[in-house]
Amino acid sequence: MAVESIMTTYNRLSVAFERGEGSWLYDTDGNKYLDALSGIAVCGLGHAHPAVTHAICDQATKLLHTSNLYTIPLQQQLAERLTQVSGMENVFFGNSGAEANEAAIKLARRYGHTVRNIDNPTIIVMEDSFHGRTMATLSATGNRSAQAGFEPLVSGFVRAPYNDVEAIKKIAENNPNVVAILVEPIQGESGIQIPADDYLNQLRDICDQNEWLLMLDEVQSGNGRSGKYFAYQHNDILPDVVTTAKGLGNGVPIGACLARGTAATILTAGTHGSTYGGNPLSCAAALAVVNTILDENLCERSAELGDKIANGFRNELQHAGYVKEVRNKGMLIAIELTEAGTELAVLAKVKGILLNVTGGGKVVRMLPPLTMTDEEAELLVKTLSQIIRVYAADERSPASDSVSPSNDRRAQ
């Protein structure tokens, strides 16, 4: 058997893109695809957004990297912008979501040792959560199959069901080592799970009562995706720590861990670091992203267009069997199926639509660019609804991933 030169950590669809523009990707054969996934919530401004392209090109002519041993003015500017928009006080920059969450986990443990005098600080994490693939973030992740084979896991986590405040109260009564809750305001990987409206408010209260840090993982839900800049802003609360990444750089790797109050005082000189984290290139890109999201009112747009798309699907799919529920918070959009339908990602790709199926194969997940136009959104709803109706009617065409789509079968 031939050994591939890339480790097979991903099952890849047989398509390679060479160019993108707005909501569209173009493959190496010249076919175009409507991108309803945005590289998994990364390219929130779509592909080749001029503001980001310009910021990267301009910065590349000046300076890519110095080191965090020196002052980085662009990092300071980005941190100021992020603290303004979030209500947080300071920021640690890394290069990914996992790295942002690692910073949060380390911060919580150090808070336990230095502020709470707890020798075995423990963090409450949720079932079905996703926090990353590094050892600590994998250990925090609530997915046994992702953890299998990587034991021993990092200790110091206790698990509770998502959206279950009573379970958290029980842990509070029984576990004096808890120092923090780490939770996604909306669970992304497990299929856009949206908790009760007051879930975060209740967690905030419990954290206040117990001197725990409320740490929100907004790697996927942040940067305008949920219809607010951060999803916790739907709740009128402030976390102690918030992490973000994905949509922050629109494709340039960057992650951030923001903190407030006591939490903002924990990571002092020498306690944590990252060689690349917050370098001039990634900060120039992220600054352009944040400014564009705010200047072009893309949070409001995300709320409005996300509802429109979800309503469109509800309307188109109301008589289709096989569809359990359509749900969304802004442009985090899910069509939950009654049974697994992993093939839908391939069927959609053949028709020129990019999305992904998650949540145990039962949730069609869409994370379209926040810049998607009304016409593109309508095309997405019409085309995908048709695919699902046909699929539900069990007229599953033998469309194979290896068959190159002819133009008349494509979305446009």
Ligand SMILES: *Cc1c(COP(=O)(O)O)cnc(C)c1O
């Ligand atoms: C994607 C994701 C991560 C991990 O981010 P990476 O950049 O892949 O390390 C962490 N948390 C959530 C909620 C995510 O969606």
